[in-house]
Amino acid sequence: MKTIKCLAILFIAVCTTYAQENLHYTINLNDQTDDTFKVLLSVNSLSQEDSIYQFASTAPGTYQIEDIGRFVKNFEVFDKNGKQLSTLKKSVNQYRISEPSKVSTISYEVSDTWDTPVKVNPVYKMAGSSLETDHALINAHCMIGFPITRQAEAVSMELIYPENWVVGTALNKNDNGYFVANSFDHLIDSPILLGNLTQESVIIGNTKIEVYTYSKTGLIKSEMLLNDLKDLLIAAEKFLKGYPVDRYTFLFHFEDETVGAWEHSYSSEYVYQESEYTEAFSNSIVSVVAHEFFHIVTPLNIHSEIIEQFNFTNPTPSVHLWLYEGVTEWASGIMQLRGNILTLEELLAEYRQKLIYNDYFDPNYSLQDLALTSFTPKGAQQYSNIYMKGAIIAALLDIRLLELSKGKQGLRELILQLSAKYGKDKAFSEENFFEEIVQMTHPEIKEFIDKYIVEADPLPIQEYFDKIGITYVKNKKVKKESGKEETIKHYFEVNNDATKKQKKLRELWQSNN
Missing domain, CATH: 2.60.40.3650 (Immunoglobulin-like)
Structure with missing residues (x-):
């Protein structure tokens, strides 16, 4: 003292x-x-x-x-x-x-x-x-x-x-x-993050990317991480048509435990257990970075007044958690597909895993419920489903937007339009944002929002993926070589016999153009 x-x-x-x-x-x-x-x-x-x-x-x-x-x-x-x-x-x-x-x-x-x-x-x-x-x-x-x-x-x-x-x-x-x-x-x-760190940087587009790394025994270096992140960062730059920041900083901490990552507007930090830097380890990091990095859009450039000046005294939830986390998780996958980092089959496999995890959560808990109860014990039990159900709903919204606009405006285009309209210094209305989305897109999107974000209606996965020539079966029965029958949950398969209309929409769905 x-x-x-x-x-x-x-x-x-x-x-x-x-x-x-x-x-x-x-x-x-x-x-x-x-x-x-x-x-x-x-x-x-x-x-x-x-x-x-x-x-x-x-x-x-x-x-x-x-x-x-x-x-x-x-x-x-x-x-x-x-x-x-x-x-x-x-x-x-x-x-x-x-x-x-x-x-x-x-x-x-x-x-x-x-x-x-x-x-x-x-x-x-x-x-x-x-x-x-x-x-x-x-x-x-x-x-x-x-x-x-x-x-x-x-x-x-x-x-x-x-x-x-x-x-x-x-x-x-x-x-x-x-x-x-x-x-x-x-x-x-x-x-x-400060201490015995390694550091590296690169310019991508008009943005300086910096990587700082603490590794307990010096096993992992910033150079290794940056080399493996470059393809993703280039894909993100193309997806966003240029970064909305002129500098971005990655902070990596490798010590005794893998915990996760936390996003920020101009940086993100990652806490991992230090281990041999294998290809599998690298891929897992790239996957997490893909999500955290997209937060330079949501909520940096698209956020409500609740996020703009945060209530540090009393936790105040935003109903638009679906946007901040669900859409971000969707974007982390689709921009890797469009950047040729993930194959279509790999992305569909990720969607399958998300739906399998989603089955463990309360099906009657909507994304809006999840947002509004996120600080409560009950909400905390459902929270991680924002990365599962939230991402799938964003994928369905993307397909629906592309269908209604004949391929001219998907969810990516809507995000870019919202980012241009608002930006980091202007907040949207927490209360009126859904209505604004409908005005910027199509009247049919109100029904989508009401059913799948505000409420918790069963998701039209089969109907929507069929629009892009991809077959979805919730419980697919197949015969093994032994002759026994097994059930594959949430089965996805590209339909090679898709119509020209389905193939065209799929092509637009996979493209940044």
Whole structure:
């Protein structure tokens, strides 16, 4: 505690002098005492309305309760003379400051979420924080809180770390060498991996792609990953007709456990167990990257007001989870097909697996239900079906749009039109978005949305795939060589006897043109 007080006094002048933004954070990674991040916030001024200091209850894209306040200790506030001001812990994620107008610095410690056991709601590792002697993972919401009215305010952040460490992030620096973000949301949207990392970069189209990698024993290098990602990145650039960002950063962490990945607007991070870098391992990474990378469109360029300024106090679900995750998962497959990374048979095999997994979930749970209950225990049990049922429904919507427009407008074209209309700085209406989609497409799409997104009607898989000359049978009975009969669930097969009309629509379905 004495160390924190001394740090507060020491940095009062330094941070106030050099911070151009009103909120300037300093995180000391050199002091790893108690496996905690030492955080200091210097402010130029706070109003009486800023008596509440808020830590994140959740974060965009996690769809889980995180309650970061559980990991905070030694929360202290000082005036410009170093005198401590009184505070009160109001709730798990909020501290009340008695005299906010006098505040000059706020200091506290935050435990590493990876190594701090909790009884309920453990934080996903890819959305958490880790502090080790040779590296650190910073997801800012795990350590950075904010005065309650200042969420939209620009911030700067200084990291103190070993000189030989490499830093990977999509954040930019100001003239003082501090990382800057135009809001708390922007800071949270920009994870940082630093330590003994390898790094590589390449230009694709007009975009700089960066890869930073931590590998526990140095087994996996950024060069290896980038080489295997290039075809996918080129396919994505063609699918999107150019990236909507001029720089994108991949952060890879290979250590003791495979957990998953977390998307961001200008970057994504991946937590995998370090192992021999086989072709199968590489393919699994490419498959996950295909999904996460597409989030540069949804929700970066297509999002509702709920996503634009996230509610870090009370988890607020968006009904359009089907778009953010279901459509993204669909896009990860179809753009690989159109980029000649996946064969048609391989994509159909993926659809089959998704339908097999879908069978384990509640068939009466619609995508809208799934979205609105995503933060509840019941919704959490159904949540992963957004990547199964959500992707299949997006595939059906794509076929339906192509059919109605005679091949001129599929789901990809609709996404590009929406991206051009909105972009990262303009949100669509959470309430009216379905109606807008209908206006931009065809009246028949309202029935599709009502039946398969809002409600949970049985999916017309056989009917729709037949439109593109692909046979689907829910339970296909076949005879084995032994003469015994077996049932193949969710059987797909390309129909070689398809009509010219079916073949033409299939050709358009497989094409980026």
